[in-house]
Amino acid sequence: MSKILVKIKQYSKRAALIASLSLAVFMGAFYLVNLDFSFLTGKTTQITGSIQKTQTDDELQKRIGSTEVGSIGFVDWARANNLTGANIYDADADGDGLANYLEYTHGTDPNNVDTDKDGFSDKQEIANGYDPDAPGDSKPMVNIQIEKIGVEAPMVWSLSNDEKNMLSELENGVSHFFKTAAPGQNGNAVISGHSSNYIWAKGNFNHIFKNLNDLEQGDTIIVRSMQKNGKIIVNRYAVGDKFVTVPDDERIFAETQNSSLTLSTCWPLGTNFKRLIVKAELMK
Ligand SMILES: [Ca+2]
Ligand SMILES: [Ca+2]
Ligand SMILES: [Ca+2]
Incomplete structure (x- = not known):
């Protein structure tokens, strides 16, 4: 070399x-x-700082009552969306009728009237139980939990008042009555579930509300709504009235100003003569 x-x-x-x-x-x-x-x-962090906080700050909590959202903190979110000004929570930057704090709660764009561009404003969608961040007639997945009586079930959004349809929906969980308020919204959300059913009936929810009568004033009912954007909105209700009545008692569907929940099941157990009704109010 x-x-x-x-x-x-x-x-x-x-x-x-x-x-x-x-x-x-x-x-x-x-x-x-x-x-x-x-x-x-390969993971990217959108906003550094308080990623995935499970508790929102005190100021926000005052406005959303018992509702909880898992998310970045409101302040970081507001900064990322260029929201400024004195009344940052209650202001409505895009004028869609939904205050900034509610845009934060639902993960919608505070600077865009129609986040998912489906022709319906963020406010219209939320007020009618639709997912504001998924186009078309997509609704959030809802789940109801009542620890005291061992209830954990999906809620099926009824598409009509047809009894046959509702019976098939009850095979998959509890059923949300057509055109009653969406959970968490102002008005009366009416949900029914089986207390008993024929032994040959299909589904895993044939006795889901069999212990509804054990609920007492002040007991907690938790309703979680899961949007496509990953936002989980948790609404806590406190049990108020409880009564047994005929199926067409108008108190069952009576509108309310605040957000309330009505649970209904056939009563006495093993019959469908009457209804056992439990009324609850969204906790503030
Ligand atoms: Ca807005
Ligand atoms: Ca908006
Ligand atoms: Ca929309």
Whole structure:
């Protein structure tokens, strides 16, 4: 091997060593500056800081009552959306009728009247139980939980008052009466569930409300709505009245100013002569 070739080999070895050392120093510096491995894992963080807070701050809590949302904090969200001004919670930046704090709660765009661009404003969708961040007639997935009586069931949105339809819906959970208020909205949300059924009846929810009569004033009912954008809106209701009545008692569907919940089941157990009704109010 000529002397020149040996020298070239030595140089390239040194160059490779310098290159790897520089890369190591660069990676180290990059890590120190970013303190973040997301460039390795491919994960990106949209807004640094209080990601995935489960509790909203006190000011927001006053407005949303018992509702909880898992999300970034309101302040970070407001900053990311360029919301400024004194009345930042109650202001309505895009004029769609939905105050900023409600846009935050539902994960909608506070600077856009119609987040999912389906022709219906964010406010119209929420007031009618539709998912404001999923186009068309998509509704959030809703689940009802009443720990005291062991209830944990999906809520099926009825598309009509047809009894046959409702019976088939009750195979998949509890049933939300057509055109009654959406959970969490102002008005009366009416939900029915089986207390008993024929032993050959299909489905896993044939006795879901069999212990409804054990509920007492002040007991908690939790209704969770899950939007397509991942927002889970948790509404807590406190039990008020409870009574047994005929199926067409107008008190069952009576409208309310505030957000209320009416649970209905056939009564006495094993019959469908009467209804056991439990009324609850959204906790503030
Ligand atoms: Ca708005
Ligand atoms: Ca909006
Ligand atoms: Ca819309």
